Amino acid sequence: MRSTLTVLSLAISAVSAGLFSASALADEQVINLYSARHYPTDEALYSDFTKATGIKINRVDSDDAGIIARLKAEGTASPADVILLVDAARLWKGEVDGMFLPIKSKTLETAIPSQLRSKPTDDGTAWFGLSTRARVVVYDKLKVKREDVDTYEELADPKNKGKLCIRSGSHPYNLSLFGAMTEHLGPAATEVWLKGMVDNMARAPKGGDTDQIKAVASGECGIAVTNTYYLARLMRSTNPAEKAVAERVGVVFPNQQSWGTHVNVAGGAVARYSKNQANAVKFLEYLVSPEAQNHFANGNNEWPVVKGMKLDNPALKAMTGGNFKSELVPISAVGMNQIKVQQMLDRVGFK
Amino acid sequence: MVFSSRLFLRCVLAVLALLLALPVLTVLFSWAQWNDASASILAEMASTVLPDYVGTSLLLCALVSVGVISMGTVSAAAVTLFDFPMRRSLEWALLLPLAMPAYVVAYAYTDYLQFSGPLQTGIRAAFGLEGRVFPEVRNVWGAACVFTLALYPYVYLLARTALSERANHLMEAARLLGAPLSRRILRVALPLARPAIAAGTALALMETLADFGVSSYFGIQTFTAGIYKAWLVMDNRIAAAQLATLLLIVVVVLLAAEQRAQSRLRFSSARVDRHGSESQPLKLQGAAAAFVWTLCVLPVLCGFVLPVLFMFRALLQGDGVMDLPWSRFVQWSVTSLSLGGMTALLAVGAALLLAAQARLHPNWLTRQAMGVVSLGYAVPGAVIVVGLLLPVGWVQATWPQSGVGFWLTATVLGLVWAYLVRFVAVALQSVQSGYARVPASLDDSARMLGTSGLSLVRRVHWPLLKKPLAAATLLVLVDVMKELPATLVLRPFNTDTLAIMAYQLARDERLGEAALPSLALVLVGLLPVILLSRTLRRN
Numbered sequence: 001m002r003s004t005l006t007v008l009s010l011a012i013s014a015v016s017a018g019l020f021s022a023s024a025l026a027d028e029q030v031i032n033l034y035s036a037r038h039y040p041t042d043e044a045l046y047s048d049f050t051k052a053t054g055i056k057i058n059r060v061d062s063d064d065a066g067i068i069a070r071l072k073a074e075g076t077a078s079p080a081d082v083i084l085l086v087d088a089a090r091l092w093k094g095e096v097d098g099m100f101l102p103i104k105s106k107t108l109e110t111a112i113p114s115q116l117r118s119k120p121t122d123d124g125t126a127w128f129g130l131s132t133r134a135r136v137v138v139y140d141k142l143k144v145k146r147e148d149v150d151t152y153e154e155l156a157d158p159k160n161k162g163k164l165c166i167r168s169g170s171h172p173y174n175l176s177l178f179g180a181m182t183e184h185l186g187p188a189a190t191e192v193w194l195k196g197m198v199d200n201m202a203r204a205p206k207g208g209d210t211d212q213i214k215a216v217a218s219g220e221c222g223i224a225v226t227n228t229y230y231l232a233r234l235m236r237s238t239n240p241a242e243k244a245v246a247e248r249v250g251v252v253f254p255n256q257q258s259w260g261t262h263v264n265v266a267g268g269a270v271a272r273y274s275k276n277q278a279n280a281v282k283f284l285e286y287l288v289s290p291e292a293q294n295h296f297a298n299g300n301n302e303w304p305v306v307k308g309m310k311l312d313n314p315a316l317k318a319m320t321g322g323n324f325k326s327e328l329v330p331i332s333a334v335g336m337n338q339i340k341v342q343q344m345l346d347r348v349g350f351k
Numbered sequence: 352m353v354f355s356s357r358l359f360l361r362c363v364l365a366v367l368a369l370l371l372a373l374p375v376l377t378v379l380f381s382w383a384q385w386n387d388a389s390a391s392i393l394a395e396m397a398s399t400v401l402p403d404y405v406g407t408s409l410l411l412c413a414l415v416s417v418g419v420i421s422m423g424t425v426s427a428a429a430v431t432l433f434d435f436p437m438r439r440s441l442e443w444a445l446l447l448p449l450a451m452p453a454y455v456v457a458y459a460y461t462d463y464l465q466f467s468g469p470l471q472t473g474i475r476a477a478f479g480l481e482g483r484v485f486p487e488v489r490n491v492w493g494a495a496c497v498f499t500l501a502l503y504p505y506v507y508l509l510a511r512t513a514l515s516e517r518a519n520h521l522m523e524a525a526r527l528l529g530a531p532l533s534r535r536i537l538r539v540a541l542p543l544a545r546p547a548i549a550a551g552t553a554l555a556l557m558e559t560l561a562d563f564g565v566s567s568y569f570g571i572q573t574f575t576a577g578i579y580k581a582w583l584v585m586d587n588r589i590a591a592a593q594l595a596t597l598l599l600i601v602v603v604v605l606l607a608a609e610q611r612a613q614s615r616l617r618f619s620s621a622r623v624d625r626h627g628s629e630s631q632p633l634k635l636q637g638a639a640a641a642f643v644w645t646l647c648v649l650p651v652l653c654g655f656v657l658p659v660l661f662m663f664r665a666l667l668q669g670d671g672v673m674d675l676p677w678s679r680f681v682q683w684s685v686t687s688l689s690l691g692g693m694t695a696l697l698a699v700g701a702a703l704l705l706a707a708q709a710r711l712h713p714n715w716l717t718r719q720a721m722g723v724v725s726l727g728y729a730v731p732g733a734v735i736v737v738g739l740l741l742p743v744g745w746v747q748a749t750w751p752q753s754g755v756g757f758w759l760t761a762t763v764l765g766l767v768w769a770y771l772v773r774f775v776a777v778a779l780q781s782v783q784s785g786y787a788r789v790p791a792s793l794d795d796s797a798r799m800l801g802t803s804g805l806s807l808v809r810r811v812h813w814p815l816l817k818k819p820l821a822a823a824t825l826l827v828l829v830d831v832m833k834e835l836p837a838t839l840v841l842r843p844f845n846t847d848t849l850a851i852m853a854y855q856l857a858r859d860e861r862l863g864e865a866a867l868p869s870l871a872l873v874l875v876g877l878l879p880v881i882l883l884s885r886t887l888r889r890n
Contacts, residue, residue, distance in 0.1 A: 058844035066840035073740035074756035206570030218467035346399040
């Protein structure tokens with residue numbers, strides 16, 4: 001027992017020294033990044049930035065809620081410089097809660113369409129969208145007709161009874177989609193629509209988006225809602241089984257004839273109490289450079305936000321021919337609808 | 352001098368108890384912050400989903416209790432009371448599932464057994480079938496199985512420690528008095544292990560109640576899911592904290608029931624056992640040996656071997672595994688181990704201090720402090736984070752120059768604090784169940800011989816508590832390595848752990864890649880399991 005404890009304590013003291021010193025943050029040429037992105041491919045993005053600018057990145061990956069809770073507690077003592085979140089409603093919430101430092105950057109304003117960044121004030125813009133993923137419908141090509149799932153509204157149509165698979169309604173991707181639908185249809189019709197989807201479900205909501213696609217491919221469900229990012233990954237997989245899953249399903253970008261397909265926005269902002277503001281802005285500007293946008297698009301299967309970016313991703317191209325009509329609902333409205341939507345979900349029994 | 356050192360000790364204990372109780376107190380304090388927004392959210396939830404959450408949580412707890420008690424007790428009794436082929440190996444192999452996070456077990460089984468998984472797809476293809484071949488994995492029953500497999504080692508470990516200390520010679524005595532085997536087990540061995548079984552079950556249930564990973568992946572609506580919903584979706588921390596207090600009430604009832612059960616029985620005897628020829632386990636042969644062997648192999652097979660094989664399969668077929676930064680695996684492992692080790696030592700130290708104080712100077716205040724500290728384990732990790740961040744945020748806002756917010760997240764202090772809040776309860780359960788078996792008359796004798804206070808703890812209690820303390824160290828260490836919500840939010844820059852990597856990849860639905868850090872987590876978790884299992888046996 002004693003020898004066990006000695007070995008343990010030696011290891012601990014050696015490493016805890018390392019842990020403490022790792023957080024002794026240098027003053028110069030560094031940015032401290034709080035990121036809700038958690039993709040292994042992002043490593044290359046960060047190391048490229050460090051190579052190009054000499055600015056080192058200290059990073060913590062967490063989920064959006066954790067990052068916001070952490071920022072609130074740290075207050076003025078927060079070491080954060082840049083914050084990356086993966087849901088527009090959360091970005092809006094961060095802005096409302098005063099987490100971000102509005103900035104003025106010609107590079108960012110020119111590169112990013114106005115509906116994909118926050119509304120500018122005299123102080124500047126609070127956050128910027130950096131990439132998007134479309135929320136699409138996949139269907140079983142053998143059993144479902146494409147024209148039966150042309151719109152989000154049809155997901156609740158009785159003709160699709162017993163066919164629908166979808167992840168939990170409380171997931172941010174779905175909350176944002178339902179929040180946007182509330183803007184289009186109004187709350188009462190949206191609640192009816194949500195109830196219709198519950199009635200159409202092939203199974204109770206569970207798992208992630210990839211699970212839904214696999215459920216369609218295996219015949220468990222006829223239609224499912226997913227982000228393009230997950231579908232593209234299966235399409236580009238080197239694993240034959242995963243490729244076969246992608247080949248079995250068809251994809252529809254809903255509402256192309258009306259208000260367009262809903263997109264989830266991933267974006268970034270400078271932290272309110274950033275001590276390395278210039279570096280932070282430099283980093284955000286780097287994220288709209290062709291190299292970084294190419295990385296989002298080709299490395300991570302997201303849609304770039306910069307207008308006129310050439311898309312080299314074969315999966316994204318195959319889905320739409322490279323372009324589609326995306327919805328233009330104000331993100332603030334989607335964010336504000338979130339609580340209302342959750343309460344509707346609870347009322348109609350959408351888990 | 353004696354007086355001042357005692358006073359000092361009490362102050363240390365008071366500060367310790369306060370620090371550990373802070374998040375729970377913050378949660379309780381939430382009722383003082385009652386406002387219209389939180390009231391309307393709670394009212395809305397109460398009229399729609401809360402009854403379901405409560406029902407599901409209770410059903411889950413009932414199923415998990417039955418599962419862990421039967422699996423943990425049967426295996427502990429088998430390896431301590433009987434001798435059969437491979438007993439020595441199974442003795443430590445039964446601990447292996449301890450190294451597996453419940454969410455990894457859930458991922459592994461789901462990936463393999465679900466409708467679109469390889470097993471069902473294969474069967475459908477082979478026999479030309481359509482539709483579902485097996486029942487759905489992802490429901491309350493499936494979750495109960497996952498929790499049972501992942502959590503039975505708590506009962507096994509504590510029950511085995513209790514049984515191996517004194518059961519054999521009492522069983523021998525009962526045999527000499529003519530009691531048949533079944534009676535010896537039911538009337539002698541199991542009552543002896545009862546506090547340990549109760550403590551283990553309480554730990555398993557608290558872990559079940561605090562879980563989010565398995566229930567969110569399985570889409571089952573537990574009470575904790577409601578707490579997360581109020582916090583993350585409704586963005587109302589007050590409502591989340593208020594809901595968490597209801598969870599705390601359930602846990603208070605659990606703990607009270609367990610303590611009541613303990614207090615009715617007198618577990619300690621004046622005699623301290625010695626291992627001798629009379630305490631050898633009963634040798635089994637033939638069908639009896641095969642039966643007991645099967646009972647012990649099943650938990651290892653289902654709780655460890657199969658999930659590991661399923662993960663290997665996912666890993667081999669996974670896409671993009673080669674893109675992982677391999678060189679950082681060592682770094683993640685070292686971080687996991689060191690955070691776990693550091694917390695384990697501190698938690699066991701704190702638990703020993705608290706339990707010793709309760710033993711030597713039992714009074715109302717000590718009991719309350721212990722009660723509140725014990726609650727920490729049942730509070731979902733995310734609620735502990737809120738419970739820590741809220742008061743720290745308030746201090747930071749009131750005294751901006753203090754930098755307390757910085758120290759909380761830019762160093763490991765905040766993280767270790769959160770771990771201690773959650774896991775001192777684990778150590779405390781083990782130490783207390785150990786103390787329950789140390790006869791009070793030993794304290795009296797020691798006092799008569801002039802030894803009291805810390806010296807009594809060091810000279811009399813410590814040697815008798817070594818096994819429960821070792822068990823506590825193991826439990827905390829492995830628990831910390833698997834912990835997610837607090838680690839996710841409070842860790843300093845550039846300090847990823849294996850659990851974080853496994854979770855991040857699984858969250859991104861890259862199960863093939865998540866399998867690698869998961870397997871590494873299991874591998875690193877095995878080291879302390881084997882090390883301490885050997886220590887337990889040697890002692």
